Amino acid sequence: MRSESEVLFDDTPFKIPVAERVTRLPPYxxxxxxxxxxxxRVDGVDVIDLGMGNPTDPPDPLIVQKIEEALADSRNHRYSVSNGIGNLRKEVSSRYWKRYGVRLDHNDEVLACIGSKxxxxxxxxxxxxxxxTAIVPSPYFPVHVYAVMLASGNVITLDTREPEKFLQNIAYTCENLVPKPKVVVVNFPHNPTATVIESDFYVDLxxxxxxxxxLVISDFAYADICYDGYEAPSFLATPGAIDVGVEMTSMSKSYSMAGWRIGFCCGNSEMVRALATIKGYYDYGIFQPIQIAAxxxxxxxxxxxxxxxxxxxxxxxxxxxxLTRLGWNITPPKAxxxxxxxxxxxxxxxxxxEFAMKLLNEGGVAVSPGRGFGDDGEGCLRLAIVENSQRLRQAVRQIDKCLTKVEAPA
Known part of the structure; x- marks a missing residue:
């Protein structure tokens, strides 16, 4: 029989039984x-980081000036409302009308989020x-898969790089799966592949x-970052879209406000209400000076x-x-x-x-391996254009040096 002191200081490892939703998640x-x-970086290497879509450009000085003014008002340091202050929701509604011709009720069809993610x-x-079950575009932005898993749902990934084929596969899945999928996620302009669509895609969807x-969830985080005259269509601008879905937007990229964590959910009032209910239990909303600056x-x-x-x-x-000069097969993205x-x-x-690790270790350039976005991403890399042009030219030189200092294996 063990003494009392032996019982108190038992060194048997204590097991922590985490929830199954956590154990279902794969390694990062x-x-x-x-x-x-x-x-x-700790060792002093100047790594050129093209791995994460983390804007390096500062917000407009007017935005910074406004948050400084709001910070000086003691009333703005109290709890805010979880769905966003009224004037902010009105501004989002006004922006949708001016930009896309979409009328939104700022009380029932607009909600502020702590970032679109x-x-x-x-x-x-x-x-x-x-x-x-949710249908998710592939290669996938990780949260599109893991948020469904954390909600105890099932995921079906469909390749989205050919939008018409993506629609056909959605239809085929719905016709042959029992029970039918409950949610379809779309993400155009697409992260990671930069695939874009025209408005007729949403008509068919x-x-x-x-x-x-x-139900449809449109992740529209790159709404404003478009090139060569291309304009990304809003899902909500499609007739009937508000009957079946919502759209997530963000101020992270368009306004270089990534760290501010502010985005919006707009669309179907019942879906917005359901999200508001969840958020009412989880948070007290976004820091009010950030909302005022937004x-x-x-x-x-x-x-x-x-x-x-x-x-x-x-x-x-x-x-x-x-990269094209180095012989890479590159299609410049439209958005x-x-x-x-x-x-x-x-x-x-x-x-x-392994290739991304080679570029990092031998070239000092960080990129995202396509495999990190699912099986459909293998054989590709995602490179973020967050560094300035001079750094990007340097990154190309370092990649060239890394890959040509020894002959590539056969």
């Missing part, structure tokens, strides 16, 4: 690359449960939604959006032209802040993760 695909990137994740929680009874941004900073888009287009051209590139044929035997 970018973990090893992020860890190595951090270590190289949070809004999307909690919308999945509001709509889905065990036995429910709404028809399918009404025929098969599924109003000023949408009201007075359209020129800043045009300027940052012009800058991204210039960076796109620099990176695409540079978004990423270049989706096929790996050079001589290196495809390595796999995208």
């Amino acid at each position: 695909m970018f973990g090893a690359i992020n860890k190595r990137k951090y270590q190289l 949070e809004g999307f994740s909690h919308m999945c929680l509001a709509l889905m449960g065990p036995g429910d 709404v028809k399918l939604a009404k025929k098969h009874g599924f 109003i000023v941004a949408m009201r007075h900073c359209d020129a800043a959006v045009e300027s940052i888009t012009t800058e991204y287009q210039s960076r796109r051209d620099v990176l695409c032209e540079g 978004g802040m990423f270049v989706w590139a096929d790996m050079p044929e001589a290196w495809k035997h390595m796999g995208s993760i």
